[in-house]
Amino acid sequence: MCRHLAYLGPPEPLGRLLVEPPHSLFRQSWAPRRQRHGTVNADGFGVGWYAEGDPVPARYRRPGPIWGDQSFADLARVVRSTALLGAVRDATVAGADGEAAAAPFAADRWLFSHNGAVRGWPGSLAPLVTSLPPAELLSLEARCDSALVWALLLHRLRSGDNEGQALADTVLEVAEAAPGSRLNLLLTGGDTITATAWGDTLWYLSEPGRRTVVASEPYDDDPHWQEVPDRTLLAASRTDVLLTPLKDPHAQEGAHDPLASARTKEPST
Numbered sequence: 001m002c003r004h005l006a007y008l009g010p011p012e013p014l015g016r017l018l019v020e021p022p023h024s025l026f027r028q029s030w031a032p033r034r035q036r037h038g039t040v041n042a043d044g045f046g047v048g049w050y051a052e053g054d055p056v057p058a059r060y061r062r063p064g065p066i067w068g069d070q071s072f073a074d075l076a077r078v079v080r081s082t083a084l085l086g087a088v089r090d091a092t093v094a095g096a097d098g099e100a101a102a103a104p105f106a107a108d109r110w111l112f113s114h115n116g117a118v119r120g121w122p123g124s125l126a127p128l129v130t131s132l133p134p135a136e137l138l139s140l141e142a143r144c145d146s147a148l149v150w151a152l153l154l155h156r157l158r159s160g161d162n163e164g165q166a167l168a169d170t171v172l173e174v175a176e177a178a179p180g181s182r183l184n185l186l187l188t189g190g191d192t193i194t195a196t197a198w199g200d201t202l203w204y205l206s207e208p209g210r211r212t213v214v215a216s217e218p219y220d221d222d223p224h225w226q227e228v229p230d231r232t233l234l235a236a237s238r239t240d241v242l243l244t245p246l247k248d249p250h251a252q253e254g255a256h257d258p259l260a261s262a263r264t265k266e267p268s269t
Helices: 014-018 070-078 123-131 134-138 145-158 163-177
Strands: 002-013 045-049 058-062 080-089 105-107 110-117 182-188 193-197 203-207 211-215 232-236 241-245 264-266
Touching: 002 014, 002 070, 002 110, 002 182, 002 193, 014 045, 014 070, 014 080, 045 070, 058 070, 080 110, 080 182, 105 145, 110 145, 123 145, 123 163, 134 145, 145 163, 145 182, 163 182, 163 193, 163 232, 193 211, 203 232, 211 232
Parallel strands: none
Antiparallel strands: 002 080, 002 211, 045 058, 045 080, 105 110, 110 182, 182 193, 193 232, 203 211, 232 241, 241 264
16 A cells, blocks of 8 residues: 655656645645555655666655655755656565665666555466566565565566556456455656556646645645546556556446546546
8 A cells, every 4th residue: 555646747856746734745645645455654765767868767666654764855846857756665565675665667768656565465366477588586575465566567568558458458467366455556657647547546736737645645726636436547648648447347347448448538627
């Protein structure tokens, strides 16, 4: 479980998005307002961001609570970016690899976070590892459910799937293998944000042509925040947000395409 946030827009100090708002990710580490599972997110934190002219993101992660890291306070004040992904973590399994298990996970140009938990971990996902090449299994960054979900997603991305299809297929595959899992996934490549609402809260704030924020919960009381319905794929850029219903494999048999439902462009107000 965790709280996470992704941003696209004009250059902003990390702290303006993660620390300064009245209900920021920083505050959500001990006082989340809408978290359905868990109450404190103090088992690690991280932020990834993109520097101008470099498509490969940088990361800062630590195994402890975000409020106890003075180095992060300095970093958040001076580092600016047009795209970032941050997360605070409540571990599903205590002691699972510390910093290595803290989001965001990263590879190539992508940053990734998982808010939720895989039910029946690790046995429930054992059958899925056969879809991964041995080298990718041996490269898992941590021994936790989120790391394996990331490996399954990354394999699809590197195989050429677009971000929305890769996210949807990964959620559906894991949900079928482990019914009752909570799979709010968040992915950015620096120019788009893709996310799923599957078992926990997800919101977005959009100013078309300027900025888009996707987060587990609003960081302030701006009335323009929009809640994403459960069982939904979100695909966003700086200009628009697209919501697509996802079909739960255990709610409707015989669904072949998780994105078969009519896509709806959400107006930003």
